[in-house]
Amino acid sequence: MVVVLDFGSQYTRLIARRLRELRAFSLILPGDTPWEEIAKHRPQAIILSGGPRSVYEEDAPRPDPRLWEAGLPLLGICYGMQLLAQAYGGKVERAGRAEYGKALLTAHEGPLFRGLGGEVQVWMSHQDAVTELPPGFKVAARTEENPVAAIEGKDGRTFGVQFHPEVAHTPKGMQILENFLEVAGVRRDWTPEHILEELLRGVQERVGGERVLLAVSGGVDSSTLALLLAKSGVDHLAVFVDHGLLRLGEREEVEGALRALGVNLLVVDAKARFLKALKGVEDPEEKRRRIGHTFVEVFQEVARSQGPFRFLAQGTLYPDVIESAGEKGAAKIKSHHNVGGLPEDLGFELLEPFRLLFKDEVRELALLLGLPDPLRLRHPFPGPGLAVRILGEVTEERLEILRRADDLFTSLLKEWGLYDQVAQALAVLTPLRSVGVAGDERRYGHVLALRAVTTEDFMTADWARLPLEFLDEAARRITQKVPEVGRVVYDITAKPPATIEWE
Numbered sequence: 001m002v003v004v005l006d007f008g009s010q011y012t013r014l015i016a017r018r019l020r021e022l023r024a025f026s027l028i029l030p031g032d033t034p035w036e037e038i039a040k041h042r043p044q045a046i047i048l049s050g051g052p053r054s055v056y057e058e059d060a061p062r063p064d065p066r067l068w069e070a071g072l073p074l075l076g077i078c079y080g081m082q083l084l085a086q087a088y089g090g091k092v093e094r095a096g097r098a099e100y101g102k103a104l105l106t107a108h109e110g111p112l113f114r115g116l117g118g119e120v121q122v123w124m125s126h127q128d129a130v131t132e133l134p135p136g137f138k139v140a141a142r143t144e145e146n147p148v149a150a151i152e153g154k155d156g157r158t159f160g161v162q163f164h165p166e167v168a169h170t171p172k173g174m175q176i177l178e179n180f181l182e183v184a185g186v187r188r189d190w191t192p193e194h195i196l197e198e199l200l201r202g203v204q205e206r207v208g209g210e211r212v213l214l215a216v217s218g219g220v221d222s223s224t225l226a227l228l229l230a231k232s233g234v235d236h237l238a239v240f241v242d243h244g245l246l247r248l249g250e251r252e253e254v255e256g257a258l259r260a261l262g263v264n265l266l267v268v269d270a271k272a273r274f275l276k277a278l279k280g281v282e283d284p285e286e287k288r289r290r291i292g293h294t295f296v297e298v299f300q301e302v303a304r305s306q307g308p309f310r311f312l313a314q315g316t317l318y319p320d321v322i323e324s325a326g327e328k329g330a331a332k333i334k335s336h337h338n339v340g341g342l343p344e345d346l347g348f349e350l351l352e353p354f355r356l357l358f359k360d361e362v363r364e365l366a367l368l369l370g371l372p373d374p375l376r377l378r379h380p381f382p383g384p385g386l387a388v389r390i391l392g393e394v395t396e397e398r399l400e401i402l403r404r405a406d407d408l409f410t411s412l413l414k415e416w417g418l419y420d421q422v423a424q425a426l427a428v429l430t431p432l433r434s435v436g437v438a439g440d441e442r443r444y445g446h447v448l449a450l451r452a453v454t455t456e457d458f459m460t461a462d463w464a465r466l467p468l469e470f471l472d473e474a475a476r477r478i479t480q481k482v483p484e485v486g487r488v489v490y491d492i493t494a495k496p497p498a499t500i501e502w503e
């Protein structure tokens with residue numbers, strides 16, 4: 001396994017993901033983690049991430065100095081390379097000119113660049129540079145601008161690269177990382193099959209003959225978790241609360257798929273209860289609060305009537321639990337809100353089998369466990385469901401309109417082969433009405449907004465450049481088939497400043 005020490009780079013998670021894509025298990029630890037803590041994981045190699053600081057600053061973040069004597073293969077990236085150069089006796093200074101963006105390695109050599117051929121495009125983003133090599137080190141790559149774009153120590157297992165091999169703008173970056181793993185002799189057994197085996201064993205050991213309760217929402221994480229529990233053979237109950245804020249046919253789809261795969265599923269019809277709780281409520285936060293509250297009530301009732309349960313399983317993912325340099329001092333673990341925010345004092349022990357996995361890995365597991373594609377490849381859907389896509393009061397009538405419009409939009413995206421090209425697509429029913437004509441009649445219809453975004457991590461997002469012909473057809477089809485909608489608009493706001501959802 002590889003430990004990635006985080007010094008605050010925005011790309012640290014990407015480094016860990018890339019290593020996993022290369023089937024090497026990797027964990028992110030804060031840059032200043034004590035050596036004992038690092039050693040506990042028995043890493044076969046260490047990667048030092050980039051970071052926003054300068055190594056010559058007094059209080060710049062640094063690793064535990066015992067790292068430098070540990071004799072493990074090291075790869076320093078950007079700030080990581082500068083740390084490494086400084087620690088072994090080199091010199092780092094502010095470069096004459098900052099280097100941002102694409103650059104070409106005009107010369108490169110050594111095991112890190114094996115198999116790369118001529119000039120190699122890389123992505124640079126730095127102001128500081130190594131101006132004096134540490135004793136025994138040599139230059140392994142250079143660019144026009146930068147005579148020290150990569151360095152190699154004399155043991156042939158210590159490397160620094162000034163550029164970012166982990167980003168897509170370094171097209172051969174994966175090869176460079178793979179070369180490092182090769183040289184370092186890192187085991188490459190992090191395959192979906194292996195992950196599944198480990199998880200099954202882990203769940204069986206931890207749960208034994210006890211009972212596990214979990215909430216499924218229809219999303220990939222909770223569905224895959226339910227399948228994992230079913231496959232592990234432990235005594236489980238998966239509760240699917242139908243809050244009436246689901247999309248068209250969603251409940252039936254989830255029910256059918258999970259039952260067929262052996263999940264012990266209980267569907268609770270709580271539509272009336274949620275609608276009652278939402279009656280007359282227009283404020284977005286109040287809606288969320290009431291939905292969360294009602295959810296917990298319903299869930300607790302089930303837990304009581306079906307119990308006792310020792311464990312509550314949750315689909316928490318690795319990005320929710322990484323404590324990175326940028327987040328230090330802040331809350332350690334962000335509570336994820338997949339199940340509508342269950343309070344932690346329900347009296348269960350938490351079972352979080354996915355807490356070391358990235359989303360893509362859960363999707364791979366889902367495939368192995370047989371989750372049908374429409375569920376596996378589905379866009380994320382918020383816990384409070386369509387309620388946060390209806391601006392103003394949520395009523396059965398408005399839900400019905402939105403459900404049909406949303407289904408038409410999504411189906412059309414699939415028809416056009418666009419569904420998988422956007423990260424999330426949704427329809428929003430606004431509280432506005434506008435005047436239109438249908439035939440000879442004046443119509444006063446609802447204004448419906450369509451939104452589709454592209455994003456890697458849902459923290460920032462761009463609006464999807466859907467073809468105009470597609471938007472044209474979507475507007476026609478929706479106004480035709482959902483006559484209550486009189487006007488369709490497309491949301492062209494990025495996040496930030498907007499959020500993905502409208503509420």
Ligand code: XMP
Pocket residue numbers: 288337338339340380381382383384424458495498499500501502503
């Ligand atoms: P925003 O609207 O904040 O959304 O840009 C980012 C992502 O989070 C989803 N989202 C939620 N998911 N419970 C959830 O489980 C929620 O309350 C919630 N609010 C937003 C949203 O759909 C998007 O994918």
